[in-house]
Amino acid sequence: MRYNPAMPKIDIQLPVVALRDYSVHVDSGLLGRLGKLVRQIAPAPVCALITDSVVAELYGQQARDSLEQAGFKVTMFVFPAGESSKTTRTVEAAYDVLLTARPERRSPVVALGGGVVGDLAGFVAATLLRGVPFVQVPTTLLAAVDASVGGKVGVDHAHGKNMIGAFHHPCAVLMDVLTLGTLPKIELQCGLAECVKHAIIRDAGLFDFIGANLPAILAGNSDVLAELVAWNVRIKSAIVMADPYEQGERAVLNLGHTFGHALETLAGYKGLKHGQAVGLGTMAASTMARNRGILEETSHKKIEALLRRIGLLEAPPAVDITAVMALMDGDKKVRDGRLRLILPTAIGAAEIICDARPDEIAAALEAIASPLNRGEGR
Incomplete structure (x- = not known):
């Protein structure tokens, strides 16, 4: 069909619901109930647990055990602790590990750690399969009061901090205050x-x-x-x-x-x-x-x-x-x-x-x- 400039134009407005409600839980001992809480939010067979090398030593096994006891097949990605790991290279390494588990769009990414973990894991969740559920489990005061709430996720670039990122709000924030007592x-x-x-x-x-x-x-x-x-x-x-x-x-x-x-x-x-x-x-x-x-x-x-x-x-x-x-x-x-x-x-x-x-x-x-x-x- 040839283009006819006299054809009527069509203008359709599509309503977009960009935000969803989510809860922030602040309590003692939430890590022990992590699996049950995540299961209520995202009933999927596969779950990704992303953390850094320091937090993995402290709470990684406890978090993994809780998720597995709730019926999740857990794929864990651990990266070297520190802001210098908050790069697209680390994100790509996470994709390589997580995609081997054949996740679905309802498979949650659980971010266990401080602000760097939350930013990086949230960016992975925002971009994996064009977006999967994301649960923040902050273990530092900075992450608990700031980074875990608001939906800003991303990584750093040579041109500046958080230059590559997205808005991807978590499904829930689970803050176990007992983790703060062990912080330096x-x-x-x-x-x-x-x-x-x-x-x-x-x-x-x-x-x-x-x-x-x-x-x-x-x-x-x-x-x-x-x-x-x-x-x-x-x-x-x-x-x-x-x-x-x-x-x-x-x-x-x-x-x-x-x-x-x-x-x-x-x-x-x-x-x-x-x-x-x-x-x-x-x-x-x-x-x-x-x-x-x-x-x-x-x-x-x-x-x-x-x-x-x-x-x-x-x-x-x-x-x-x-x-x-x-x-x-x-x-x-x-x-x-x-x-x-x-x-x-x-x-x-x-x-x-x-x-x-x-x-x-x-x-x-x-x-x-x-x-x-x-x-x-x-």
């Missing part, structure tokens, strides 16, 4: 960076709670940690529900992350953990807000004091300000060629700005790299 102090400190971020952008009460309970949190008190996790999940989930694909207000969750991601990338994802980078980035954002006059000096000093008490203001070995700024210019949150930054306006409020000047960004970076932020000269 540095992992609790890194998780607190995200907790402080949530407090600064939304909830002054959470900010005060962290300050008042910091010794118990760093000591691994399970009751306090359970309350901390639940509080943070409520804050983040409310923001995500209002803007699931980060088209607007959800961007406030990136407080400290534009600075932080650039610092991580420049460090080659070695020697500077994500939480440490976010802590430094949050301090840079607070400094910039104070310098602009949109954040009171007293609030800025409170933010600095809490970050310092947690131990998050240890500067990286070197900060090449020019290189960091170049990486920030290529940040994935750039819109219409303009860098978007999140700046606090009070403890409990923040705003998105698109008019940052190079000189004020440089001044904020100089502040986090100064001897003062290494505890010298005070």
Whole structure:
């Protein structure tokens, strides 16, 4: 049939339901019930368990046993722990292992571990067979309060952190707070960076709670940690529900992350953990807000004091300000060629700005790299 320009045009609108409800369970001893809980969510014969080399030693066998007892044929993929493994090469290796088990589109991927595991396993789940169910089982404070909720999954690239990824929401998040009690102090400190971020952008009460309970949190008190996790999940989930694909207000969750991601990338994802980078980035954002006059000096000093008490203001070995700024210019949150930054306006409020000047960004970076932020000269 030849094309006839007079033929009527057809315009069909297809409704797309892109999101589904999912539950976040916070309790003690959930790992022992993992298989039963996953079976209720995804009744498939095959299940993939993805974790890293450190978590596999601690909880891998317990998780596998629970899944097998629930009737799953488990295919386990373990990769070397650390941000440097969060690459497309690791994802391809996971495909090779998982596809040999002949999974179905209802076969769940269970992510057992911290933020790196959740990001990578979630990306595998988002792309395997064009998308399979995904269950987050966070074992670090950072993953519990931030990475496991929100649906952002992905891997790093030479051009920056999380440059390759997708939005793929989990079917459930199962948080066993007993796993937090075995974490080294540095992992609790890194998780607190995200907790402080949530407090600064939304909830002054959470900010005060962290300050008042910091010794118990760093000591691994399970009751306090359970309350901390639940509080943070409520804050983040409310923001995500209002803007699931980060088209607007959800961007406030990136407080400290534009600075932080650039610092991580420049460090080659070695020697500077994500939480440490976010802590430094949050301090840079607070400094910039104070310098602009949109954040009171007293609030800025409170933010600095809490970050310092947690131990998050240890500067990286070197900060090449020019290189960091170049990486920030290529940040994935750039819109219409303009860098978007999140700046606090009070403890409990923040705003998105698109008019940052190079000189004020440089001044904020100089502040986090100064001897003062290494505890010298005070």
